[in-house]
Each structure stands twice: as structure tokens, then as C-alpha cells.
Amino acid sequence: MYFSDLGVIALYLALGFALFTIVAAVLGVIYQRPMLVESTRRSVLTVTFFMLLAVAALLASFLTHDFGVAYVAEQSSRAMPWYFTAAAFYGGQDGSLLYWAFMLAVFSAIFVFSSRRAPKAMVPYILATLMGIETFFVLVLVSVSNPFARSVVSPADGVGLNPLLMDPGMLLHPPLLLMGFMSFSVPFAFAVAALITGQLNADWLRAIRRWSLASWTIQSAGLLLGAWWAYHVLGWGGYWSWDPVENAALLPWLTMTAFLHSTMVQERRGMLKVWNLFLVIASFALSIFGTFEVRSGVISSVHSFAYSNIGAYYFAFLVIVILFSSGLFAFRFPRLQAEQEFDSVLSREGVFLLNNLLLVGMTFATLWGTVFPLITAFFIKQTETVGPPFYDQVMAPLTVVLIVAMGVGPLLAWRRTSVASLWRNLCVPALMAAACALILPLFGVTNVIANIGFSVCAFTAMAMLYELWRGMRVRHSHGEFYVVALYQLFNRYRRRYGGYIVHLGLVLLVVGIIGSSYFQQQRDSVALNAGQDMTIAGYRLTFLGNINVQDVDKQTEIAQLQIWYDGQLVKYIYPGRVVYNNYPSQPTSLISINTFNAADLYVFLSDWNGSSQATISVFYNPLVPFVWDGGILMIIGGICCWWPERHRTAASQRKRVVAPGSSVSGEKSEKQKVHGGVTV
Amino acid sequence: MMGARARGSIGSYWRPLCIVLATVLIMVAVWFWLAFVMPRHETLDQRVRDVASQLRCPVCQGESVEDSSASIAQQMRSVIREQLQQGRSEQEVIQYFASRYGEQNIVWAPPWHGFSILAWLVPMTLLLGGAFLLLFVVRDWLRRSYFPSSQSESREPAEIPERSNEQHDDGAWEIYRAQVEKELAAEDVLFQPNVMEGS
Numbered sequence: 001m002y003f004s005d006l007g008v009i010a011l012y013l014a015l016g017f018a019l020f021t022i023v024a025a026v027l028g029v030i031y032q033r034p035m036l037v038e039s040t041r042r043s044v045l046t047v048t049f050f051m052l053l054a055v056a057a058l059l060a061s062f063l064t065h066d067f068g069v070a071y072v073a074e075q076s077s078r079a080m081p082w083y084f085t086a087a088a089f090y091g092g093q094d095g096s097l098l099y100w101a102f103m104l105a106v107f108s109a110i111f112v113f114s115s116r117r118a119p120k121a122m123v124p125y126i127l128a129t130l131m132g133i134e135t136f137f138v139l140v141l142v143s144v145s146n147p148f149a150r151s152v153v154s155p156a157d158g159v160g161l162n163p164l165l166m167d168p169g170m171l172l173h174p175p176l177l178l179m180g181f182m183s184f185s186v187p188f189a190f191a192v193a194a195l196i197t198g199q200l201n202a203d204w205l206r207a208i209r210r211w212s213l214a215s216w217t218i219q220s221a222g223l224l225l226g227a228w229w230a231y232h233v234l235g236w237g238g239y240w241s242w243d244p245v246e247n248a249a250l251l252p253w254l255t256m257t258a259f260l261h262s263t264m265v266q267e268r269r270g271m272l273k274v275w276n277l278f279l280v281i282a283s284f285a286l287s288i289f290g291t292f293e294v295r296s297g298v299i300s301s302v303h304s305f306a307y308s309n310i311g312a313y314y315f316a317f318l319v320i321v322i323l324f325s326s327g328l329f330a331f332r333f334p335r336l337q338a339e340q341e342f343d344s345v346l347s348r349e350g351v352f353l354l355n356n357l358l359l360v361g362m363t364f365a366t367l368w369g370t371v372f373p374l375i376t377a378f379f380i381k382q383t384e385t386v387g388p389p390f391y392d393q394v395m396a397p398l399t400v401v402l403i404v405a406m407g408v409g410p411l412l413a414w415r416r417t418s419v420a421s422l423w424r425n426l427c428v429p430a431l432m433a434a435a436c437a438l439i440l441p442l443f444g445v446t447n448v449i450a451n452i453g454f455s456v457c458a459f460t461a462m463a464m465l466y467e468l469w470r471g472m473r474v475r476h477s478h479g480e481f482y483v484v485a486l487y488q489l490f491n492r493y494r495r496r497y498g499g500y501i502v503h504l505g506l507v508l509l510v511v512g513i514i515g516s517s518y519f520q521q522q523r524d525s526v527a528l529n530a531g532q533d534m535t536i537a538g539y540r541l542t543f544l545g546n547i548n549v550q551d552v553d554k555q556t557e558i559a560q561l562q563i564w565y566d567g568q569l570v571k572y573i574y575p576g577r578v579v580y581n582n583y584p585s586q587p588t589s590l591i592s593i594n595t596f597n598a599a600d601l602y603v604f605l606s607d608w609n610g611s612s613q614a615t616i617s618v619f620y621n622p623l624v625p626f627v628w629d630g631g632i633l634m635i636i637g638g639i640c641c642w643w644p645e646r647h648r649t650a651a652s653q654r655k656r657v658v659a660p661g662s663s664v665s666g667e668k669s670e671k672q673k674v675h676g677g678v679t680v
Numbered sequence: 681m682m683g684a685r686a687r688g689s690i691g692s693y694w695r696p697l698c699i700v701l702a703t704v705l706i707m708v709a710v711w712f713w714l715a716f717v718m719p720r721h722e723t724l725d726q727r728v729r730d731v732a733s734q735l736r737c738p739v740c741q742g743e744s745v746e747d748s749s750a751s752i753a754q755q756m757r758s759v760i761r762e763q764l765q766q767g768r769s770e771q772e773v774i775q776y777f778a779s780r781y782g783e784q785n786i787v788w789a790p791p792w793h794g795f796s797i798l799a800w801l802v803p804m805t806l807l808l809g810g811a812f813l814l815l816f817v818v819r820d821w822l823r824r825s826y827f828p829s830s831q832s833e834s835r836e837p838a839e840i841p842e843r844s845n846e847q848h849d850d851g852a853w854e855i856y857r858a859q860v861e862k863e864l865a866a867e868d869v870l871f872q873p874n875v876m877e878g879s
Binding site: 235236237238241243341342343344345350353357360361364365368369372375376379380382383384385386387388389390393394398413420421423424426427430431433434437438441446447448451452455520521522524604606617 | 733749757795798822
């Protein structure tokens, strides 16, 4: 008996228990058998256990180098270090599917443990939906894409991981991104349950708030790591190329961002019910579409590590998901007509509507650009490519408007804002933007688009910081020191101020994108001999020679260069190339990235000849470090919003009981309205 | 006294409006100047990069001629440089490559003619359509909530006294403070002013 046999058995058992959960949950609710409904919780945990067992079995097969398992032989070799051998787990399609199904089971288990907080009637349907998705994945795993399938003869050594994947990024980016894709299932399950039970008030939204924040944050982290990986591995000096697979990961992120904003409108005002359901379902459908696209290879992409014939299965699943949710929509539509109460366009909810329009517009444009090659291939029999210039031209104006809206939004109150107070609050940020527009040309930023972009970013950043400052002053006037006041703002109003951090991070990220796309410089050297040099942006690079390192499984060619600036030796750098013996045609790069004052000097060894000749490509990328800083800030903000606030709710509920009459805010009456007026 | 207050309220309304309008004017002027008046100092390098970024590297996966380090991309960059030095326009150079490699293989953005114009038109139309739809829906909502809003108004706590403030900036500041406190209080009962004073 091999570990792989154990894995197969575990998969079949998980499949059985997943099917049982669906049947038991639905029957238990219909025939009102509490015992049956209760049993579904246990069976979900059982599914999780068996998935854990399957994962452990595959991991054990990898670590014991059981090359009789075809997948292990394809993805790993004896020469690989143990951490890459373990990471090869999700290096190919079969393993990444198993990982996906496993994470879904883990999230389902977490839901089971936290299900006391979810509306009670919805729980069985949520579990049934989650296990429905799980069933699909396990079914694919045991039928067409079995990672435990054994080959007839077991080879002495495996092929090894694709060299592009042999990188520290491999340890983090794929698991996070796959987890992000998977995590959209939980809000989707809630949406399905809300539609089936007809409990379409704000309760289910409150219950998924933290789930959707978690998916958003995980997906953001996955996207950011992907960009960083591309930047330091691929050698073209950029971090985002609008590749179909990158787009696929961006699409659900965009709709989830839209949802996180529009959900606040429903929580506060009871509006946009249908829209919120649509966004949640669309996020899930887009995440399945993304996987379909990655795995089927219908659209060519740099991520072509794992093509296969399971595209058809995904497509069928996608169709089922869309039909099922549209059917539920049609079934519940009469109940979804809430009376809308909208006081003024000049309000927080007004800006959120604009935000949603823009984000959904971006989603559609990206989706359209991604599938356009297919459309042309179908209608005019020739594949028209859609590349970065298209996306840049479509997304840039939308992003500019989005950032302006981001700056104006926090200045507006819910319900309505007087025009006078809006002008007053706009003064400081607008002055900042004008100052930015005036000063930048003096420093040589003469590109008009870059100037518009930077000014808009200055406006929004100032609006955020000013808002933060005023919040601090309010608390300060209650007798708190400024530092304490700042801490208390974040401690107490996490959602609000965490959101500001995310916005500031996005502004920083956009500044980085503008900087690197309008002010990048590039030089290719001719073949340099030892002692020759090249210059870029004031830096002089002197080539000294090549070092060749032979390993068991690879050989590494490293060029040695000096960076000089202003007549001073700054540092030695060692860009290089690695050629793995199993993949001689795919040399990977060791790129030397040197950050000087918010700009990267990106040095890439493009060719070499013996020990004394090399061809070097150098990119000077201004402001790229801001992309990473901004991204990290966004993730911190996301975690800040997500972080549980058990203390506060308990304390404030106690207070609410003690002093029910003390409420002077309009918010309370509004909340009651949401509870009372919109409940169906 | 009344006169001063009236002047104050007018001042507190118009001054910020003028400042915002002035800043917008300044920005538009700067951008106009940068876009149309300022002579272009584009170096040959920048022009080569502009053209190269529009072209797709024929042998790579998803890389432009600008970014790719493949030898054919390097050759193409030097061809672009030569042609620009000979005085051809950027469009002519792109046309040159399009006629050699076929437009759909090498030009990266879909062209503005033929079937591929749909790549541009469909998202734009849908976005505009969405904007109009939103506009109509919002107008509908506003009209519908016009009548019941009079009831909800009375249930609302007294609106913050928006106009009756002093001339100082402190007045505006007080109003804003009241608004922030109201919003914060909505999220946290502990922070309501009377609760704090009572405890």
C-alpha cells in the first residue's frame, strides 16, 4: 500500500460525505428533522478530515519521492530542496485542484465553527452549497485529474518543477491566489442561502462582511505577490502585463471591491439588494471563469504550466452556477423590490453608486479584452490580440475618476450633504492638487497624463490625511493626546479608518504605476567585454566578468558588475542566469534589483559568452517601490477592517441595554428602519 | 449684528467655492499648457519606446517589443530607431511593421477599423449605457423618496445648523466636528457626547 492509495480512498470518502451533507441538509430542512440538519455539521467536518488526509498523502508521496505517482514524477526531482518539493504539490493542475478543494473544506470547517453568528435558517443551505462546490472539485479530482494516479513503471528520478516556478515566490503566490479564488465560494454560498430562504434583509450581509473582507484581502495579497514575482523573475522590467491569467485574478477582485462598498449602502439604507446579490454571485462566477481559462488553455498566456482537457468540466460547472443563480433570482425577484429611499446624489451612497459603476465598468472592459481574441476567432476566423495598450487606454481614465471619487467620498455624509460644506471640505485637498500640478513641471514632469495622475493622487491622499487629522482633532478636543487619539480612532472605528488605509495604499500604488509607466528608461548594451561600461539615468555600470557555477541539476552563469554614481562606487551586483539540466531551453534569470531613492535599477543578464563577455539590459524604474509599499498598505488596511472587534461589540451592547434612551443620532432610527421596513 | 452674520454666512459659502474653482482653473490651465503649448522635448529614446510599446514581440509570450530581451525584439528596436531617425512618423513605423508581419500579429492594441473596433466600442457603450441607466434610476428614486422624506425628516434629529455660524473658521470647524461626532457616534454608542458626559 502506497500513500497514494490512501489518498484515493480519502478522496472517495470525502466525496461520499460531501454528497451526504447536501442531501441531509436539504431533506432535513424540508421534512423538519433537526437531527438530520445537525448531522450535516459533523459530516462537513468529516469531509475536511478526509481532505486533510488526502493532502497529507500527496505531501508524503512528494517528500518520500514516490515517483510511481505520475504527478510526483512530473513535478519534482530528487535534486530539488525539500521546500520546493513540498511546494511542487500545487505546481501542476492536479495538485492545485486538490489544494483548492482542501482549502474549501477548511473554510467550510471554519464556517461550521463560527456558524452561530450566521442566521440560523440559512446555515443548512450554506453548508449544502459549499459541499456542492466541493463535490464538483472532488469529482474532477477522482475522475479526470487524479493526482494519485500511478504509472506502470516508476522512473528513477522525476522531471522536476518548471524552472520558472523554482523561486521563493512559488511558496506564497500560488497558495494565496488559489485560496483567494476559492474564498469567493463562501459569500456565494451565503447569497444562495439568502435567496433560497428568502431572508434578504441586511442580516446575511452583516454575516458575510468579514468573509468577503477576508477574500478581498487574500486575493489582494495573491495579486501583489504575483506582480512582485513577475517583476523579479521574468526580466522585462515590469510587474503587470495584462496577461489573460492576471486578468482572471483581477476580475473577481474588482467585483468584490465593488461589493464591499455597495454592501455598506444596503446595511445603512436598505438599498441595492439585487445589486449586492449580483455582485457576490458574479465574483464567484468570475473566479470559476478564471480557473476555467487558466486550465483550459483556450486563451494563450504566460501561465501555461498546466493545460488539460478539464476545461469542458469547468465550463459545464460555470454554466450550472450561472443558470442556478439566475433561476434563484427569477424565483425571488418579487421579494427583492425594496422601497428605495434616496435623498440626494450628493451623499456617501451617491459616491458609492459611482464607485460601483466604475468598478463594474473596469471589470467588463477587462473581461471583454480577455475574451476578445476568442470572439474574433469565432466571427472573423482570425485571432485579434488585445494587449496592454488597450487596457492602459481604457483603465487609465476610469482609474482617475475612481480616485477622485475616493477622495470626495469620505467628505460626504450619508443621506445628504449641503453643497456649502462640501466646498468647504474640498478646499484643502484641492489646493494640494493644484500645488502638485504647478510644482511637478518645474521638476521635469512635463507629461500631461502623468501630471493629471499625480495631481489627482495628491488630491485624494490629502483628503484622506486631512480627514484623519480632523478625526484626531475631534478626539483631542475630548481630552486625548493626538497619538492616543489616532490609536483610538483605529481601535474603535476599524472599518472606517482601515478603509482609509486601503485607500491611501491604493493611491500610493497608482503613483508607483504612473511613475514606472511614464518615466521608465531602458538601455541594452552591446556585448560588453570585461572592463567596458554603460550608463543609464546617471548610473554607470562597469562589467568585470562572468562566474560559472556548476551544480548537480543546474548551472549558473553570474555576471559581476559595479554600479557607479557621481564618481563613487555604490555597490557590486551579480545578475545571472540559471539553466536547469532538465529544462535546457528555459533559462531563468537572477535579476539584480537595486533600490535607490524610490527608484529601481533593474539589471538583467540577457546573454553571455565565456567568462569575459556579457550583454546586459538595464531598466531604470522610478517609483516602483511605491507599488509594493502601497500594496502592503492595502493589505494592512484590509486586515485592519477584518480584525475581530469582540470587545467593542460586547461593551457597546451592554451600553445599549443600560442607556437605550440616550441615543441622539439619526443612525439608530435608520437601523431600525432597515430592520423593520425592509425585512421580508 | 444681523448684517455681520449674513455677510459671514455668505462669506463662508463663497470663499471655499471660489478657492475650489480657482484651484480647478489652475489645474486645467497647467494641463492645457502641458498638452498643447509646451514644446515637446521627446528624445529619440522616448519615441522609440513609444513605438516599441505598441508592438508585440513576435516570438515571446505576452511581451512587447519594448520590454522583451529576445534578439528579434532588439533588432526591431534598432529598426524603429533607424526609421525614426530618417524622419518617419510613429504611425508610419507602426504601419511598416504591420505590413510586414500582419496587423493582427504585431499591433497590440486592436485597430480602430473593421471588426476589431468592437473591442473599443462595446465597453464604452456599456459604460455609457450603465451611466445613463444609473442616472434614470437615481432620478426615479429621488422622485419617489421626495414625498415620504418629509415624514422621515421629522423623525430625524434636528439637522446640524448649517448656515447660522460665525464668521471665524472655528464656525466651520464646529459644524464639521458635529458631523464627525455624529458619524462616529453612529458607529459607537460609547462615543455619543451625552453618554460620555454621563459616565
